[in-house]
Amino acid sequence: MTKKTLALLLTAATLLAGCGSTGASSPGGGAPKAGGTLVLGENGQEPPCLDPHGNASSDGPVATVPVADSLVWFDADGTIEPWLADSWNVSDDGLTYTFKLRHGVKFHDGAVWNAEALKLNFEHMKDPATKSPLAAAYIAPYEDSKVVDEYTLEVRLSSPYKPFLDILSQGYLGMISPKQIKEAPQTICEHPIGSGPFIFDKWTKGQSITYHRNPDYNWGPKGAKHTGPAYLDKLEIRFLAEDATRYNALASGEVDAIDFTPPQNVEDVKANPELGFLSAIRPGHPMSFWLNTSRPPFDDVKVRQALLAAVDRESIIKGVSFGQYDVAQGFVTSSTPGYAAALEGSIAYDPAKAGGLLDEAGWTGRDKDGIRTKDGKRLVAYFPIAANFPAQRMQIAVQTQAAARKIGLDIQLQTPPEQELTDRSNKGDYDMSSGLWATNTADVLWIQYSSENITTDKRRGQNVARLRDAQLDDLLERARQGENPAKLYNQAQARLLELAPAIPFYDDPRPVAYQKKVRDLTFTPAYPSPYFYDTWLEQ
């Protein structure tokens, strides 16, 4: 990490803290009080399974982190702090991690946290029977582990994997009771038992999840403001899928806080003296439209660069987000450790340049509709989208379509059935695809752009741009192995700007709004989601 990036991250962290903890403990404060129930209105992405290792939903961590602690804590500046592990040691070859575990930690069912418990959790993540959609892939290099003594576990990896600790801090890899894993693994989805500050009570599917305080809790992360049990007696997460319902439930006082504040309501929240606002940019890959680089027309880098230059991202994003989102400056978001701040401003809106690039690429003819042609073929790109495509993303797609048309590129939006869509995306039968990937390491670039991650019959990967670039592969692989990641990730980001495998649109935020009586509501920075350990209610 360069000094500049570090400085930037620190500023970002301070700003975050400014919106968050300081904002939440405003004048008239005082000592935190215990008691009360906090109701959080969540969006509609209710996880189908509450086993942290068994879900990939963006609402997974907010629902499982209250119950399940993680091995390590990730700070907003990218440093890794102790949590259920007191300390760790990485061998010189990067293949062996030795964890010294915290003493005196107890799960909600009385099971003891020790080396055996950690080993069982790793095995549970890996076990195909867990049907893990995410955790298993995140610890893919995990080979096996050896219990050295009661509180020491030696973990062996098949290849060096620098992001291992970062990943372990995410809620998707939270620690579950070894007793439950051994005796009743089929119950974890429905009723997860962890060691967290809140004990799981009840999941009313389609509606809410409730928790109550763990009175024995005394092993909060180092970054927390207090020690001992949480302040809240009870916690309820209510799934309010409709944006209007969620916002109005907060405005009318029916809930104490809401997650994913609709962008159209953020200004109202900020203007309302009874409400507070807290937002963090999710680390990882910005919301983007990926371009399929493995077939025409986007196999030609000039056509990709042309589209990138033809789209006025600034005005599109300002419009669809009501001025709330930051335009993406590259291929990782600004809150990701390793973000190349020096490259900011590299993607410029320049329709004239876009036209020139298409001319150079040989698309010089025009048909009667004004679409460019080459050797009698029209310049067309197919963009299949899901039926439940978010309205906001649809607006971006339509405006991108309009911008592309101006330079003579015809983007055709298609809505095949959901499963056909998955099928086509696995086969690479598309020219454009949309999405984002939230994770707390620049290794997201390996996930999204390493040629190893192009989906094949044998392996499902996230390289939806189907990019295959030897130079980039080499940079990402070496960074992953642990050789000077700061420098290598910088070079990788510069290389990606040349390759233009996607139109990055915005850095996805996690905007939370709350009643002012809610104090010290914060985020877990590893996968930004509301975190309630320090939270208390002013009665």
Added chain:
Amino acid sequence: MIRFIAWRLLAGAGVLWGAATLTFLVLHFTPGDPAEAVVGGEGAAPTPEVLAQITAEYGLDRPWYEQYAGHLWRIVRGDFGTSYRLHTPVTQAIGEQAWATMELALAAAVTGLVLAVAVALATAGRRRWIRGLAAGAELLVASTPAFWLGIVLLTVFSFGLRLLPATGSHGLASLVLPALALALPIAGVLGHVLREALEEVLDEPFIVSARSRGLADTTVRVRHALRHALLPLVTMSGYWVGALLGGAVITETLFTRQGIGRLLVAAVNAKDLPVVLGVVLLSALVYVLVNLVVDLLYRVVDPRLKEAA
């Protein structure tokens, strides 16, 4: 009578089989690998081992007719399988949601019926402007999308006046608005039909003779005319049940209630075949039973049918 019921039950079983078969075929032959549905979606990165495990566990690699026979055979034995998405038995997944939907549907049915009967009784055969006003109001609520009606109710009663909760399914207060949103369009249609029927009946000679005996207008309407006019409502029971079940999907989503409707939407999106089959069979069963009850009710409401049988 018993033979009649037995025949209807047998036909009902045929309907259930047909529904199960159609659902299976439609879901099976839409393209895509259900294994992807189990652990797929944006943000998921299943490893090859996980996909292989799912394919083996659910028998997704077997030919379609084997899977079809397997599903039917299990259903006959009362085993509806395990949800792909929720990893829990289908009976449990549906059982958790069924009561909430039943509560909503019953509340909406009763509210809709009471409203329709009250308005129709009060306005049938009255002055032109009164009928026009009632008919206009009925047309308005019947043609208003349930979604929009729900938002209006929320805006006024929850967010504006703060009289009733906007979300959840805790107790009576949280049932009022969703039940009303579901009931109003139904009341509109039923009220309209009922008034037409009442007006026809009110012209019949037996009403004239009842009136000539000196009976009060209300007594004539409630005790004599209503019973005759109810027949078309009974005939429309298919519409009602459909409107209640279909409307539940939207109402449950908007008011964040538990229910079969939301379960079904999530299951269809995820190609969760066992849950979809379970919900479809349950809906078909409700239709079959309601139709049976209606046929029996005809005999109560209209004694002429009894003699014919």
